[in-house]
Amino acid sequence: MEQLISTIPALPIVSAILTQLLSVRLGRRVAWLSVTATSITFALTVVILALHLAGVAGDPVSTSHDWGVLLNDPLSAIMGVLIVGISLIVHLYSVRYMAEEPGYARFFVLLDLMTAALLVMVSAGDLVTLIVAWHVIGVLLYFLLGHDMRRQSPFRYAFWTLFTYRIGDVALIVAAAILYHAYDTWSLTEMFSRIQTSPEVPGFMGMTALEAAAVFLALAAFARSAQFFLHNWLPYTMDGPTPVSALMHAGIVNAGGFLINRFAPVFVNAGDVLHVLFIVGLVTAVAGSVLMLTQNDIKKSLGYSTMGQMGFMIMECGVGAFSLAIYHLIAHGLFKGTLFLGAGGVINAARRDDGVPKDDLYTFVIERRPARRRPPWLMMAVITLVVPAVVLGLAHWLVSQEFFQKQGAMVLLFFGWVTGAQLIFATYRMRTEHTGRLFTLVLSSFAVVVVGYTLIAHAFELFLYPDAAFRDQMHTASSFNVVWFDIIVILTTIVIVLGWLFTYYAEQNGKRANRLRGRAWLIFYALISREFYLADIYAWLSRALLRTAKSLNIWLRWA
Amino acid sequence: MSYVMLAVGGLFLPLFPLSMLFNLLYARLRNPVLRATVLLAWPQIGLTIIFASGITVPGWLHTWAVLTSLLYGLRALVLREVSLWTSFVGTSAWALLWILYGNGASPVQMQLFSLGISAPLVMMAFLIAGLERRFGAAYLGLYGGLAHSLPRFTGVLVIVVLAVIATPMFPTFFAMLSMIIKSLPTTPVVAVGIGIVWLLWSWAGARLLQGLITGPQQLAVADLGQANTWLYVVVLAGLMLSGVYWMGTLP
Known part of the structure; x- marks a missing residue:
């Protein structure tokens, strides 16, 4: 069992290395190496989930270090199947979709590394492993979104994503530091058992350690899941390749819900922080839905739709329905992934034939004949x-x-x-x-x-x-x-x-x-x-910061 | 005496305004080997001085160190000369070593962290020399499109920049993590300041990459040789492993 758990994230990493090394020799066929590795990984995650459903519990897998521990619990099992399942579909889709793009092998290397990082994130059994995976996902996403290096604009918008994600990374590190100092362990399982026995460890500014940690954990989740004020990057990342949009909307942006579930013992002992989640989620759901309705660009509309759904997911956590948030993120991941991957094909097909059947149900639902009386x-x-x-x-x-x-x-x-x-x-x-x-x-x-x-x-x-x-x-x-x-x-x-x-x-x-x-x-x-003029405000702030930096360099003679 | 030692230490583990001397000196160096030597040796001299003198770091110095780091991190955002970018990010990183020293890190740990911070900067110095040899200058926005004209060079450059801006699993990442964890209980504001410095580095790194590697292909020049590429890969892999096994030891 332990070997199986370690093999799951290791396989995509090995695949990434082999894809890079064999790309010259195999040419475009190298993609199938990556697809095969992802298929095997998917099969393994399904086996793990089946074992959990059958009630065969496993132990955490650890290395000799304080960190590098992989958990084998129901949450990591179910998230593993989701991530690798979506990654496999994206891999298969990309084999032909990316065939004309430069950097074909690089794309699959990055996809494999992203799959591995996501798997490590969901099964991280200690704070440092979680931070490492959380951070690496942001960096990999930056390069996946900016895959087309001939143009500047994908990189510009990918940078928005990277910067917002880095805000979340720093918040997660601060939360981890607070939890480590309060409970004197990096291990999540050990920490959660200590939290149940002593939840009232003092923290900062009148808050308990758990309250302070929960605030920063929530901030990390908000940045990752595009909650209001930290959402601007999401609708603008459509310049990246479509498979990346699908993977991002289906398997990356919902990591906020996962994080809150992973730290559920922290949140249930953190006073009013759950209420903050509820309010932020509610505002995001409303704002995302309103913005979605007013877009005339279908991809931006899908982006705001994801924002609204992420708001619902966080809101569900806020009302204590943690598991519902996981169900929501899985359901949303599947349907949004389908929308992104299917959109191009549907548009092309619709140009040839509207495909609407002229049957009884169609005339009933679409061609409505108003009744004379209500x-x-x-x-x-x-x-x-x-x-x-x-x-x-x-x-x-x-x-x-x-x-x-x-x-x-x-x-x-x-x-x-x-x-x-x-x-x-x-x-x-x-x-x-x-x-x-x-x-x-x-x-x-x-x-x-x-x-x-x-x-x-x-x-x-x-x-x-x-x-x-x-x-x-x-x-x-x-x-x-x-x-x-x-x-x-x-x-x-x-x-x-x-x-x-x-x-x-x-x-x-x-x-x-x-x-x-x-x-x-x-x-x-x-x-x-x-x-809401948020993009304008952020642009103005960043320009002001850059102007200040420029003035400082001039005053200090570039020294 | 202690103030004199602090000032000398502040020259080599650069604190503003003493940090200006290092940056002026570095800007005058043209030889990559000399640049690399300075990048490696400068903070080590500082560490040797402060450990030999055994000076106690006053509380305000932590704030000063973070402010210096913030100042250079901010100023690095708008730099277009890559060599200057390296020295500014180096200054920003080395200033933070005062925080580790003030929180009682051992001499060996600090020397390892300092080496871990300097190593990717040294690699940057050699890559910059490669750019200067090929294009006459290492300057953002001047040519761009390196991803197409120099794919191997770009691959190495990207990973080295990631190592500089403290991406996992490089030693710089563990150094930053360790600084935040150690300073949080006593000086939470300093810990948050270090977090902001980290953000600025990411921003500066992204601007650097965007200015060099993106865009249409401009000039046809020779790419990095295979042997040299492997050399860089081996060194980077070694850095990563050292990050995991030597510096990844948690407090």
Whole structure:
């Protein structure tokens, strides 16, 4: 077992070295060496996951040093399958996609090294190994994004990524230093067991060591997962090769969620830091979604979509649903990877043939024929409000009868209810000829998604966090004060209802909107289309810093 | 006496404004072997002096060392002359050795860290000589496109720059890690300052690479020979291994 765990990250490294050394002799065929190694690595990760599912637990693998320890736990097993699975698809896709590009062998070398670094990151069993892998990923991503060295622009945007990632690296190092000084060990397993016995070690500025460490860990996660204020690099990295975009959006940017899960024992003992995660995640989810809707460039739109999803992932951690965040990052990774890799092919195919079947379902869903009469609004209002609540409630009750006791579950239920209600409301407004058929389709889809999501999320929770006491601790730690909880729920409800009313009013009045509101709308649109002016502010700050450096050099005579 | 020794130490483990003397001297050197010797020997002399005199480092000196390091890290951002870039980043790195000294690092550990910091700078000095021989100057934005005209040279240059800016698993990485870990409990502001210096180095390194290796191919010149490439690879691999096995020892 120990050899197997060490072999998994070692294989891509060996493949990278061989690919580089044999690239002249084998030419373009060298890519298949890399693909083969990744396929074997994938098979090994699947074996490890299967062993975990079968209940065969392994020991951590260690070297003679204090660091270099690899963990063999459910989290590393499941993340390993995701990473190598996506990497394998990206490898296969790149064999032909990158064939015309210069630096073909270099691309596969970097892909292999990235796979190895990601595997080491998810299985790191000590702080130093984690820092090393975390740091190396940023550097490798910089060179992957800037693969086309004939042009300056990919490098410029890759640098934004590198710099933001380096902010996260420094934050992670500071967090590691705090944890090391507080618990006198580099080993994560040892540290987590010490945290459970003495969580109140003093730290800095009135915070406990765990609170201080959690703040810096959160910052590291925010930088990696493009949370608001640290998100600007994400939509601008589309100048890199498409396979790199797929790998980045599917397997790298979601590392923030992994980090929070890995340090779950720190976060559950870190006071209000989980609430900060919730708020930052919420703001990011809203900002990312709004920015996504206003883009006219499909790739930038996908970038902001990822930002919104990462916001949801961090928000889930904030409400104590750590395992749900892992499920979310896996699901998002798979669908976003598919979108990136499939986008080019779909566009090409659509140019030849729209591919839309002229069948009954198409005419029903797309070519809607408005009904002459609407169903009674009272009945629809009841359905809109009650049905999502019933579906969500039943699905959660199926997996856990005490879910009403968990505030985090209630928050997620609330958001689920809002989404469901909005879906039914939108369906009602479609005014289709066959209302019954459309509602049956929509409601059964909603029920399948909710029940599936709930069951899988529950299975993930049991797999990743088998200790029931720790699961309870996670939910308790994320609970808000009841007054604050009520205030947040009421405020959110008001915002959502106002949003619905605003949309309804705007649609009813159409062009009759008054001039003042039109002006406010324009200002809002300018703010959104300029992406909250954050890129401008950062550009201004960096130019000011460079001007200062230049002036200093002149004053000090370049000495 | 101790202030005199501090000043002498501050010349060789450069503290601003004494650091200006080193940079003026380095700018006058043209021979790569001489440059390499200075880069290797300069901080070692400083370490020998401060260990021989056994001076105690006052608290304010930690802040001064970080400020010096920040100053040179910042100024390195806009440099286009690569040789000057090397000496500025070196100054920025060596100044931080005061923090290790102040936190009670052993002479052997400090000499190893200092060697680990100097070694990639020495390699830079030789690469710069290679650029000057080929193009007449080692200057950012002057020619660019090295990735296409000199692929082997570029590969080596990229890895050497990564070693200079403290990328894992090079000794510089472990030196920076050790400095942050050691200074955090007593002087958290200094630890954060070291983190910012690290950020500035990354920025400076990225600007250097962007100015040299990207862009369309400009000039047709001879690439680094295979033997020389292997020599660089072996030295870099040795540096990495030394980083892991000698300097990767944690506190």
